[in-house]
Amino acid sequence: MPEQFDLVVIGAGPAGEKGAAQAAYFGKTVCLIEKAPKPGGAAVNTGTIPSKTLRETSLYFSGLRQRGLYGIDLRVKPDITIGDFMRRERSVIETEWQRIDENIAKHGITTIQGAACFTDAATVEVTRYGTPPRRVSGRAFLVATGSSPQAPLTYTIDDEVVVDSDSLLTLQKIPTTMVVVGGGVIGCEYACIFAALGVRVTIINSRSRLLDHMDTDVSDALRQAMTARLGITVLAEAEVTDVEVEDGRAHLTLSDDRAISTDLVLVCTGRMGNSGGLGLETLGVQSDARGFLRVDAQYRTTVPHIYAAGDVIGFPALASVSMEQARVAVCHAFDLKYKRRVSDVMPYGVWTIPEIATVGESEETLSSRGVPFETGRASFRQNARGQILGDTEGFLKLVFHREDQRLLGVTIVGEGACEIIHVGMTAIAFGATIDYFIQAAFNYPSLHDTYKYAAYDGLQRMQRRHARVPGLPTLRNVETISG
Numbered sequence: 001m002p003e004q005f006d007l008v009v010i011g012a013g014p015a016g017e018k019g020a021a022q023a024a025y026f027g028k029t030v031c032l033i034e035k036a037p038k039p040g041g042a043a044v045n046t047g048t049i050p051s052k053t054l055r056e057t058s059l060y061f062s063g064l065r066q067r068g069l070y071g072i073d074l075r076v077k078p079d080i081t082i083g084d085f086m087r088r089e090r091s092v093i094e095t096e097w098q099r100i101d102e103n104i105a106k107h108g109i110t111t112i113q114g115a116a117c118f119t120d121a122a123t124v125e126v127t128r129y130g131t132p133p134r135r136v137s138g139r140a141f142l143v144a145t146g147s148s149p150q151a152p153l154t155y156t157i158d159d160e161v162v163v164d165s166d167s168l169l170t171l172q173k174i175p176t177t178m179v180v181v182g183g184g185v186i187g188c189e190y191a192c193i194f195a196a197l198g199v200r201v202t203i204i205n206s207r208s209r210l211l212d213h214m215d216t217d218v219s220d221a222l223r224q225a226m227t228a229r230l231g232i233t234v235l236a237e238a239e240v241t242d243v244e245v246e247d248g249r250a251h252l253t254l255s256d257d258r259a260i261s262t263d264l265v266l267v268c269t270g271r272m273g274n275s276g277g278l279g280l281e282t283l284g285v286q287s288d289a290r291g292f293l294r295v296d297a298q299y300r301t302t303v304p305h306i307y308a309a310g311d312v313i314g315f316p317a318l319a320s321v322s323m324e325q326a327r328v329a330v331c332h333a334f335d336l337k338y339k340r341r342v343s344d345v346m347p348y349g350v351w352t353i354p355e356i357a358t359v360g361e362s363e364e365t366l367s368s369r370g371v372p373f374e375t376g377r378a379s380f381r382q383n384a385r386g387q388i389l390g391d392t393e394g395f396l397k398l399v400f401h402r403e404d405q406r407l408l409g410v411t412i413v414g415e416g417a418c419e420i421i422h423v424g425m426t427a428i429a430f431g432a433t434i435d436y437f438i439q440a441a442f443n444y445p446s447l448h449d450t451y452k453y454a455a456y457d458g459l460q461r462m463q464r465r466h467a468r469v470p471g472l473p474t475l476r477n478v479e480t481i482s483g
Helices: 014-025 041-045 048-062 082-106 186-194 218-226 320-333 364-370 385-389 417-429 435-439 446-469
Strands: 003-010 032-033 111-114 115-120 123-128 131-143 147-149 161-163 176-181 202-203 234-237 239-246 247-252 259-262 264-267 270-271 306-308 348-350 358-359 373-379 395-401 406-412
Touching: 003 364, 014 032, 014 041, 014 082, 014 320, 032 131, 032 234, 041 048, 048 082, 048 186, 082 147, 115 385, 131 176, 176 186, 176 259, 186 202, 186 218, 186 348, 202 259, 218 234, 218 358, 218 406, 234 320, 247 264, 259 358, 306 320, 348 417, 364 373, 373 446, 385 446, 395 446, 417 446, 435 446
Parallel strands: 003 032, 003 131, 032 111, 131 306, 161 264, 176 202, 176 264, 202 234
Antiparallel strands: 115 123, 123 131, 147 270, 239 247, 247 259, 348 358, 358 406, 373 395, 395 406
């Protein structure tokens, strides 16, 4: 007979771990199945944690953070090896494995290693080489199997010269030259990491802008920093039509017939949902052409007792969001009156060099809906902490409603952006106006102080607009615009 559980979770990444813990916290019996030898999914093993750790390692070895300081011009330390580069990454990953194991044990969750496949709507069979299959039944199921890099159609990834974001981590040496195919988040992050180490990096982007889902000023600022500070070459509106590997080097042909030779090609052209091989299609669970499962607002698939969360359902594919999706799914699965929906205010971070972080609305999304808004900006160049850190190109932008001055969105480009953004996130979540920043007293010197001066700038813009256009509402805070 199958082993019986209230909840069976397939996949021990961020969504699977947190969903399992949520159910166990409320007294449900939980089985967590993971195909890989270690938990954590892509977030811990091949994606979020490795890339961010490698970023910090590259900044350390290159001294890039200090290059903006007067009289200091550091370069990559001589004789750096791939072992030096990867040692810290391995240490952080192993610590995360331990943390996850401790969390699973603390909640009394049963774990099984192996590949799961549904044999019927209430049962999965778990297979692992060298061990007998195990059958597990559940009242509810949570599919949290994540995603994998999408393979290119016109050439092959050999995991040595032509790699994806998974096989990149197995590099034996740091290349002299590198081509990154794709100008999205993953491609831009790794381009910055390797460029900081002195690698000559070229990005080939099929679109006109890097990170084109963000406002134009953000995309432009990133491109300027990447080209001027890191020496990265960006080829926009270009596609790779063919890649041939010969004598350990890759030779690329582009759509405009240009040819490029390089030591390494990193392919970052999208991801596919890991929904194949689970037997879901035989149960009537629907997915799209890229393997992402279709779910409703409660994260139910088309089979009501089977839920899905995390990267396997597609956008936004952020670890922070995946965790919340899984918690919400479990609460609905067992009608727990606890967490009923994912917050509407979720921060979005990109760990490029410089960092980029956004939360809430952007200028482009508000313009598309005809919402009246104003912006306020403050530069790190005019901030004492920014000067101390040597970050003189960073900035913070507030987007707020023109009529009631309610904060609608925040964008930050520069040092610490992915940390500082949480102040804006909290203000938006509580419906604050930009007057909150006017009245607040921030530590001095601190980058957070840019919130205040961005608010001053926004009010000044409103004042100028009010002077030019009759009929606008009277500003409540004009008298405070003194800086």
